Amino acid sequence: MKKIFCSLAIASLLTVNASFAQKPLTENDFYQLRTLPLPEDAILEVGGMTILPDGRMAVATRRGEIWMIENPYQKDGTQPYYKRFAQGLHEPLGLTYRNGSFYTSNRGELTKITDEDGDGRADVYEAVTSLPIVGNYHEYSYGPVFDADGNMLVTLNVGWVGYGASLTKWRGWLVKISPEGKIEPISAGLRSPSSYLINSSGDLFYSENQGDWVASGKVSQLKKGSFNGHGESLKWTSDPASPLKLTKDQLPDTGEPVATAGEKIPHYQYPACWFPHVLMGISTAGMVEDVNGYLGPHFKGQYFVGDQGHSKVMRMQLEKVNGEYQGACFPFREGWASGLLRLEWGLDGSLVGGMTSRGWSSTGKAPYAIQRLVWSGKTPFEMQEIHSKPDGFEIVFTKPVDKETAANPANYKVASFTYKYHHQYGSPIINTEESGIKGIVVSADGRKARLVLDGSFRKHYIYEIKPEGVKSADQESVLHPVGYYTLNAVAPGDQVAASQFTPFKATAAPMNHEHGAMQASTGKTASTGKATANSKKRVTEMPADWAAPDQVLTIGTKPGLKFDVTELQVKAGSKVKLVFNNNDDMTHNCVIVAPGSVDEVGQKAIGLGLKGPDMQYVPNSPKVLFHTNLLQPESSESLYFTAPTQPGTYTYVCTYPGHHTLMQGKLVVVK
Numbered sequence: 001m002k003k004i005f006c007s008l009a010i011a012s013l014l015t016v017n018a019s020f021a022q023k024p025l026t027e028n029d030f031y032q033l034r035t036l037p038l039p040e041d042a043i044l045e046v047g048g049m050t051i052l053p054d055g056r057m058a059v060a061t062r063r064g065e066i067w068m069i070e071n072p073y074q075k076d077g078t079q080p081y082y083k084r085f086a087q088g089l090h091e092p093l094g095l096t097y098r099n100g101s102f103y104t105s106n107r108g109e110l111t112k113i114t115d116e117d118g119d120g121r122a123d124v125y126e127a128v129t130s131l132p133i134v135g136n137y138h139e140y141s142y143g144p145v146f147d148a149d150g151n152m153l154v155t156l157n158v159g160w161v162g163y164g165a166s167l168t169k170w171r172g173w174l175v176k177i178s179p180e181g182k183i184e185p186i187s188a189g190l191r192s193p194s195s196y197l198i199n200s201s202g203d204l205f206y207s208e209n210q211g212d213w214v215a216s217g218k219v220s221q222l223k224k225g226s227f228n229g230h231g232e233s234l235k236w237t238s239d240p241a242s243p244l245k246l247t248k249d250q251l252p253d254t255g256e257p258v259a260t261a262g263e264k265i266p267h268y269q270y271p272a273c274w275f276p277h278v279l280m281g282i283s284t285a286g287m288v289e290d291v292n293g294y295l296g297p298h299f300k301g302q303y304f305v306g307d308q309g310h311s312k313v314m315r316m317q318l319e320k321v322n323g324e325y326q327g328a329c330f331p332f333r334e335g336w337a338s339g340l341l342r343l344e345w346g347l348d349g350s351l352v353g354g355m356t357s358r359g360w361s362s363t364g365k366a367p368y369a370i371q372r373l374v375w376s377g378k379t380p381f382e383m384q385e386i387h388s389k390p391d392g393f394e395i396v397f398t399k400p401v402d403k404e405t406a407a408n409p410a411n412y413k414v415a416s417f418t419y420k421y422h423h424q425y426g427s428p429i430i431n432t433e434e435s436g437i438k439g440i441v442v443s444a445d446g447r448k449a450r451l452v453l454d455g456s457f458r459k460h461y462i463y464e465i466k467p468e469g470v471k472s473a474d475q476e477s478v479l480h481p482v483g484y485y486t487l488n489a490v491a492p493g494d495q496v497a498a499s500q501f502t503p504f505k506a507t508a509a510p511m512n513h514e515h516g517a518m519q520a521s522t523g524k525t526a527s528t529g530k531a532t533a534n535s536k537k538r539v540t541e542m543p544a545d546w547a548a549p550d551q552v553l554t555i556g557t558k559p560g561l562k563f564d565v566t567e568l569q570v571k572a573g574s575k576v577k578l579v580f581n582n583n584d585d586m587t588h589n590c591v592i593v594a595p596g597s598v599d600e601v602g603q604k605a606i607g608l609g610l611k612g613p614d615m616q617y618v619p620n621s622p623k624v625l626f627h628t629n630l631l632q633p634e635s636s637e638s639l640y641f642t643a644p645t646q647p648g649t650y651t652y653v654c655t656y657p658g659h660h661t662l663m664q665g666k667l668v669v670v671k
């Protein structure tokens with residue numbers, strides 16, 4: 001008996017193992033998060049973070065303190081040790097250590113802090129210089145980063161008065177501060193420049209957040225005399241110290257594509273890499289360059305960019321075409337504990353994330369956290385790089401591909417789009433177009449697939465590249481089968497001769513239309529049937545058989561992703577007219593969903609990707625009961641519907657990507 005039991009147990013163990021082996025691989029199989037235990041008596045909302053030469057970590061908190069962390073790597077399972085080093089600062093949002101002193105940007109001062117007697121506590125706080133401020137809550141100051149000459153670079157957030165405003169000189173600028181404290185304006189047009197770095201080639205980049213004048217998150221090179229898009233900073237260009245003379249009335253504030261608007265603006269700096277809003281993250285933040293290949297030799301020389309709102313790290317790969325940087329971003333590792341503001345390399349090669357979410361909500365629910373990301377030593381199957389080619393793109397994979405799937409054009413999708421340039425908040429995706437694939441050449445070693453595209457290229461557009469059906473030689477799927485390449489210029493070089501193309505099988509159409517993506521992207525959703533299903537849910541004229549609505553509800557919008565009413569009541573089965581007024585300066589819709597389904601519907605809306613704009617970001621789901629279209633600022637729509645007969649708490653929500661977690665209200669249906 002015993003023997004039989006044992007062999008049965010072993011057999012069932014084997015089955016369990018086999019089913020584990022077949023599970024799709026996840027980010028966690030390659031990169032693991034380790035959470036630092038935090039002391040109970042400290043509120044470590046990370047604003048600035050730096051690693052000291054001896055491996056200790058120093059953290060500046062938004063509460064105005066600096067903490068030293070010994071043994072952050074938890075060697076041999078031991079605990080880290082925390083000690084408060086400094087206090088009394090004003091929301092420091094940067095921290096640098098140099099020649100035995102710390103430097104940090106407070107709201108109104110760049111401060112040098114030194115422990116002169118070596119007791120592990122700060123003794124001397126010196127003002128390097130005052131930073132310009134009028135006291136607006138949104139006037140964050142970031143940095144410093146030292147340049148090669150020992151000057152300090154500091155970025156200055158614009159204030160907020162219902163729009164981003166430069167209320168004092170040089171808000172919305174990158175400034176250079178000499179060791180003597182003299183401020184020199186360098187580059188204009190910044191909005192919320194929370195993070196910047198000097199790369200191994202000595203070039204300076206910053207990450208920017210979506211907002212007014214800024215269509216989406218992006219990473220741009222910062223050059224002296226350049227303009228990065230936010231109009232308010234130009235208020236100060238008549239000052240003799242300004243390195244550029246551009247004025248706000250020279251900006252084409254018309255909502256035309258940013259791809260072409262930039263050509264009309266003197267000194268305009270196109271982003272090196274757009275991080276499409278929601279499709280990647282919602283608020284790009286801390287960045288590091290991996291010169292050492294800490295996260296694997298396959299990503300050596302690439303960048304890792306944190307996202308505060310989505311609690312994730314994204315990957316960016318840059319190349320220079322015609323002397324300018326451009327490149328692609330990719331998803332990399334989500335699931336961090338809080339809003340990821342800072343990234344630094346630990347001395348052990350782990351990627352350390354410093355987090356905070358107070359006032360800036362994030363998908364990671366902790367109010368603050370510190371975590372380290374460690375590479376497992378395994379190589380994920382990913383698009384390692386995307387390169388521009390005169391006739392298309394070349395994808396470099398981290399591992400050899402299965403040549404059959406890699407040569408089949410049905411296994412790829414390529415589409416391009418841009419955004420509007422205007423003073424309004426953010427932008428919808430516009431001008432989406434799919435590219436047909438003429439041919440594919442897979443390299444002999446199986447590491448590269450060269451896609452030759454139909455048609456002409458659109459300069460400064462973002463190309464979405466999805467190798468969804470490509471497998472590795474060992475039959476793994478691409479872990480993150482999407483990348484967004486910002487095509488500022490088409491690379492020169494040789495075209496692929498048509499005779500080199502892999503001949504397509506008759507069954508492989510030039511593009512895969514199965515998912516309706518083509519129809520959606522050209523605005524013909526009405527013919528797909530999906531819109532018909534949804535259109536019954538959007539009745540904007542009073543049904544003929546109604547004498548009058550039983551009840552009229554009015555919902556408006558407020559800044560900060562809010563409806564102006566958070567709860568409404570209707571009688572089950574009654575005839576309802578709902579007036580939705582969008583009085584905010586952002587685009588919103590109003591979608592009534594079944595009880596308990598708001599997250600599911602919100603996630604589905606995000607999942608619409610490039611189809612979203614044409615679908616009004618309303619997913620085709622039975623959980624969607626009624627909905628308006630997406631409304632531009634200062635517009636209104638009326639809906640007519642019969643209230644559900646089933647009493648309960650329904651939700652009205654804006655499903656525009658990034659809004660659904662905050663922008664909700666309760667629709668209580670009563671008997």
Ligand SMILES: [Cu+2]
Binds near residue numbers: 587588655656659
């Ligand atoms: Cu909204």
